[in-house]
Amino acid sequence: MHPKQMKHLMRRPQAMMKHQMTGQLPRMITPRSPLIDLLESMGPRERLRYRGVRLNPALGYHCGLQFHTCEQLLRWLKPEAQMLENESWPAESYRDKRFNRALNMDDLKRFCADYPGKGAEK
Numbered sequence: 001m002h003p004k005q006m007k008h009l010m011r012r013p014q015a016m017m018k019h020q021m022t023g024q025l026p027r028m029i030t031p032r033s034p035l036i037d038l039l040e041s042m043g044p045r046e047r048l049r050y051r052g053v054r055l056n057p058a059l060g061y062h063c064g065l066q067f068h069t070c071e072q073l074l075r076w077l078k079p080e081a082q083m084l085e086n087e088s089w090p091a092e093s094y095r096d097k098r099f100n101r102a103l104n105m106d107d108l109k110r111f112c113a114d115y116p117g118k119g120a121e122k
Contacts, residue, residue, distance in 0.1 A: 004084055038104070053069070
């Protein structure tokens with residue numbers, strides 16, 4: 001049992017009764033999106049070198065929030081490895097649930113103010 005599941009059961013009597021009667025635990029999910037997949041494919045140091053990242057519908061999110069680095073963006077998109085199914089986090093409310101196109105580095109670079117090799121690409 002995950003500690004979050006235990007905490008959920010201890011704070012919600014109805015969930016605890018359901019668990020006792022059916023044996024079902026609250027489901028755990030892993031936050032996923034094409035942008036999360038792209039950011040996780042980069043190394044931590046590489047994520048720090050991409051700066052001034054602005055979210056955009058072309059990246060699968062309906063907002064224009066800006067983040068200092070890709071590392072900061074990843075921590076906002078995926079605050080933990082696993083979360084309870086009904087638990088909400090800010091990034092999920094902005095995610096376009098129908099967006100499923102695989103993203104590549106060129107897609108990300110369009111929305112970054114600075115990244116490695118930016119001056120040499122002209």
